[in-house]
Amino acid sequence: MKLQFLGAAGTVTGSKYLVETDNRKILVDCGLYQGVKHYRLMNRQPLPVSYDELDAIVLTHAHLDHSGYLPLLVKEGFTGPVYATPGTCELCKILLPDSGFLQEEDARHAAKHGYSKHNPPHPLYTEQDALRALKQLKPCSFGQIHKILPDLSIRFRPAGHILGAASIEVFDGSHMLAFSGDVGRPDDLIMYPPESLKRADYLVVESTYGDRIHEEMDAAEAMAKAINETAAAGGTVLIPAFAVGRAQMILHLLERLRAENRIPKLPVYLNSPMAIKATEVFHRFHEKHRLTKDDCRKIDSMTHYVRTVEESMALANQTFPGIIVSASGMASGGRVLHHLKHILPNHRNTVMFVGYQAMGTRGEKLVSGATSIKIHGQNIPVKARIKHFDAFSAHADSSQIIQWLGSIKTPPKQVFVTHGETEAAQAMAEKIQIELGWKTCIPKLTDKAELQ
Ligand SMILES: [Zn+2]
Known part of the structure; x- marks a missing residue:
């Protein structure tokens, strides 16, 4: 060969x-x-x-x-x-x-x-x-x-x-x-x-x-802490996540943290048509992953699935606290960009990256401490807290x-x-x-x- x-x-x-x-x-x-x-x-x-x-x-x-x-x-x-x-x-x-x-x-x-x-x-x-x-x-x-x-x-x-x-x-x-x-x-x-x-x-x-080496830390606890701090400040948590796999994992984790009363019951949105479709595929392949039918049902009942562009726009303009999971995971495109434009300039908010951030992507720039970032040709100031949890990779x-x-x-x-x-x-x-x-x-x- x-x-x-x-x-x-x-x-x-x-x-x-x-x-x-x-x-x-x-x-x-x-x-x-x-x-x-x-x-x-x-x-x-x-x-x-x-x-x-x-x-x-x-x-x-x-x-x-x-x-x-x-x-x-x-x-x-x-x-x-x-x-x-x-x-x-x-x-x-x-x-x-x-x-x-x-x-x-x-x-x-x-x-x-x-x-x-x-x-x-x-x-x-x-x-x-x-x-x-x-x-x-x-x-x-x-x-x-x-x-x-x-x-x-x-x-x-x-x-x-x-x-x-x-x-x-x-x-x-x-x-x-x-x-x-x-x-x-x-x-x-x-x-x-x-x-x-x-x-x-x-x-x-x-x-x-x-x-x-992935950090030895209780990532769920660290995530809960950041969510609690953001909620106390009246802010919104934005989680850019890969539509396939990471989005489902994050929803499962949020559902567990809510059920254990470790985070407040803020509304949770999944704003990515592709992640919504991928979640449906997860429901069909139970024997190939750890989530049970019951886990999937609980994710469904917690999550607001944002399907249309109109719903997505309305969510981006919403000012009350919530948790938004959206793609793409490295903020290189997709609906997450519209959220970033609204979320980044406000110090009350938190953006949580939960996967690998490739060189040169907006995600990599944000986790490396960029003070402003270009989205759709506009320079957006970064005032929100930026967190990066490699432990969810x-x-x-x-x-x-x-x-x-x-x-x-x-x-x-x-x-x-x-x-x-x-x-x-x-x-x-x-x-x-x-x-x-x-x-x-x-x-x-x-x-x-x-x-x-
Ligand atoms: Zn891969």
Whole structure:
């Protein structure tokens, strides 16, 4: 087998790995670059492999930095199968068309304000392209070996992280190449712990938190404290959260804190059409996560689901205290921006970030102490309190990754450390060398490796 790194090299987004055998090519993950402009522009550069050379695509999970490039390949002409777990397929049905819609919005916005290089500006892909891509999804259950090509089989193992998320093993008959995907934490509130890999001759491992250990703190208590202080000041708490996974976890936590009388019974709003749809998918996949039917019912009865644009506008202008959960999680787009414009200039309010904040995003700037922030072309002063609870992240920290890798008994011939900013990948690689004694390297974009 040959392996080529076509994304998530030196950064956390754009995951794409080309696996080649003598006469076949598959892509493991097909993700968009997100975050700073330099990376987003890379979505427009052609891949070194053309759509018609690819026999299949395999997805670790539905997050757009792992799946969001798929509609573009389909638009270009890729007609092959896309293998993913049933949970991932369901979530892709929500995330990909929305991504197409947002690409169209961006192009319209660029046309109106005249800042695109293309005239007229054209979207990376459209909602229609994304809907077409969905038809190529082939759901594959966890745990079984799926023969996808004459000389290649794959197996999905639960990786925690989000609903449907998997680590993927690829066999060519003699070697096994494993991809960690995004690895969840063993103590996640709503996902089960990641299942460990038993064997990997070669391994690609993520390093989002490669240089960090999640704070040992009672995150629920810290969150309750911040909510109580904000409520006492008559303010509103805004929680930007990833629509899939984190939003559901935060609602579950809020429901528990309310039931235990640890926070006041302020109204709780979920203002993200995508998060509302994702919550419905959670209700359908009970055996795949820790939330029971009863937990889901309690979330439903606590939460005001904000569906229409009119309701969303009314909520943004509301002045009495409440808790608003809205997407996107890094404040890079979506309805949360309208809330930030109203929430940030008032010192009574609190904005609570609960997940990873990629470099260059508004979320990263806010948690790093920015005193003003640009939203829709306006400079918004930051007077509200900004909190960041890494403890709610959906990614394992470096020690949890080491622990997860520990069950592989025979050392892999080579470990490729990807999906991390440079320092994080470096720290993760060193930790694997020192604690497990395995050979590691940090591939650069378009690097190729022969796996023998
Ligand atoms: Zn992810």
